[in-house]
Amino acid sequence: MSAAATSATAFSPVAAGTRIGHVHLKVADLQRSIAFYSGVLGFEVQQYYGDQAAFLSAGGYHHHIGLNTWESRGGSPPPRGTTGLFHTAFLYPSRKDLADALRRLIAAGYPLSGASDHGVSEALYLDDPDGNGVELYWDKPESEWPRNPDGSLAMVTRRLDLDGLLKELEG
Structure with missing residues (x-):
């Protein structure tokens, strides 16, 4: 060191x-x-x-x-195997706001590269037109965060239910 x-x-x-x-x-x-x-x-x-x-x-x-x-x-995006930005992350204030972002992407025909439920947050992943990674997410209330038996944070990665997310926009 x-x-x-x-x-x-x-x-x-x-x-x-x-x-x-x-x-x-x-x-x-x-x-x-x-x-x-x-x-x-x-x-x-x-x-x-x-x-x-x-x-x-x-x-x-x-x-x-x-x-x-x-x-x-x-210019062109940096080649794979080089250092640089992995992604930017934009924190939305609520699950409904994240659902609205998903609705916008669908309406524009813009592809996702992933969608995950991390236990502490739900996230949509995509690339901007220059290949920069973009994460759109909202944080779940801390009281809902998964914990290990010792009380430490237990981050997980599960598939995000996109249809369930879009249901936030109903009503």
């Missing part, structure tokens, strides 16, 4: 309220990415930065997603 890694363990944990404020992605085609993140997923464009970047959000925040072509216009 490096000296830097060893000394890092001497610090206290990051503050509990710390969260990821936004993700900024290099994309090949700005308009194609806006069509996905805004047109399909429903994030709102807050600002353009010329014809090379755009900033999108949920609920009018300055931005949750930055998209740019500064170093990537016309």
Whole structure:
């Protein structure tokens, strides 16, 4: 272990309220990415930065997603077997909101690469037009999280019932 890694363990944990404020992605085609993140997923464009970047959000925040072509216009996704972003994860406030995201994807004919019930959350997985992984999920109430006999968290991965999720939109 490096000296830097060893000394890092001497610090206290990051503050509990710390969260990821936004993700900024290099994309090949700005308009194609806006069509996905805004047109399909429903994030709102807050600002353009010329014809090379755009900033999108949920609920009018300055931005949750930055998209740019500064170093990537016309580029291709990184090849398999290289390091980089695995996926971004967008936390929806409720199961009904996640169901609405699924409805949007179905209406757009946009394919899922997976859908899982992790015990603590339910998640939809897909790739954006540039091959960046995207997770759309909601957290179940902590009182419903599966626990091991010793009280520790028991994460699981089961197939998510998509029809059951869509039933959240009825009534």
